[in-house]
Amino acid sequence: MDNLKIGIDLYGGDNAPNSVIEGALFALKNKYLSPQNLVIVGNDITPEHSEKISNLEIVPAKNLITNETKPTEVLKLKESSMYIGCEMLKNNQLNGFVSAGNTGALLTSGTFVAGRLRGIKRPALVLALPSKSNKPKILVDAGANAEVKSEHFYDFAREGIAYAKFLNLDNPRVAVLNIGSEDEKGNTIIKEASKILQEKEHINYVGYVEARDLFDDTCDIIVTDGFTGNNVLKTMEGTAYFILHELKETIKKGGLFTKLGALLLKGSLKSLVNKIDYRSYGGTFFLGVNGILVKAHGSSDSEAIANALYVAYNAAKFDLIKKIEL
Structure with missing residues (x-):
């Protein structure tokens, strides 16, 4: 013991x-x-x-x-x-x-x-999110630092990599959240952060990722400032629960075949609910x-x-x- x-x-x-x-x-x-x-x-x-x-x-x-x-x-x-x-x-x-x-x-x-x-220099909230693959997607920072400097993205990457190792992700791919995947996109802080991460040979940096691609298998760790990260997180939660609400309303108003279909999908729907249920993740690490x-x-x-x-x-x-x- x-x-x-x-x-x-x-x-x-x-x-x-x-x-x-x-x-x-x-x-x-x-x-x-x-x-x-x-x-x-x-x-x-x-x-x-x-x-x-x-x-x-x-x-x-x-x-x-x-x-x-x-x-x-x-x-x-x-x-x-x-x-x-x-x-x-x-x-x-x-x-x-x-x-x-x-x-x-x-x-x-x-x-x-x-x-x-x-x-x-900057501890951050590190959170595991669901993704299309069976692997968790790691978000850093999920809300601790509203304002950051480009150098802080290096701290966020290291914190995310440590958490990835804890989740058994080998050589995790790190990406910076941006408004586009092209090199010329983003503000000065984002561009400087990308350059810093590119120069770190021990970090498997893969470039930019857009918010719409968060669930795809393009990277394992998304680093961003806490203001953006927290808004992304809450948007995801709100969207997920909105979809579930609308699905329930559609089933409730539907006819016999709709209800039978829902009954057949009950197991799959429960699995979806568990995937977005915060209780199953335990909590957010402040690394x-x-x-x-x-x-x-x-x-x-x-x-x-x-x-x-x-x-x-x-x-x-x-x-x-x-x-x-x-």
Whole structure:
């Protein structure tokens, strides 16, 4: 049995603390982690749950961060669960930390409390997306850095490559998101970023990729600024759920043969839903900081929390942080 420890923010998320505790229990029941691997950061445990988690390590912390908390304020809230969790990462008391709380506050905590890795100027949110092939497509940055310099794309590429190795993608192809595939397309930052990546022999850089080709097998890693990346992500989510909604409405209004056809396609439709369901991905990695930091979806239920703990534990076991080339 290993001695890895993964912390979970008791107060993070719309459904906390119940969803967090139930997620921890879900993870233990399904043997994602053992009790020795799990640490709850926060101590407002209800009598209903206290006996069920009596064998877990609990670190006292306060519920001080809300969705309205400004990112910079978290640095003053040193008794908060988020601050304490990231501090434990820095001090190697945790090998990973998961939170479904305020994204901006978590990114600030990760950057300034846990600290950046040596040689990394800009940590980024790294996310696995579905694609037409069976391989995941990696998006960097998914929302951490709204404004970037061209040199930061090199950090994003290294972070994406490390995550690709974690997902068993060999020699992953890196592309820069652009408004066209031609060399003359794009703004100054994009063109300079492309030139930087071309000059890095250890990076398998394949050029530009357009947003409409994100799901094609043209590359494995897409690097972009966080403003663009987050908008791409939310557009994808919105479009996917719109299509599913319209499909359901069409079936509901259709005749007998439409409903029979839908019944025959039930298994395929369920597979499609699972492919775009955020709960199956566990969470978004914030790479480039000193430790495994996972941002779970704010509306995570117990299953999503359990999956976030699972991917954090496996990333720590894989030693993901050391895979980022410095």
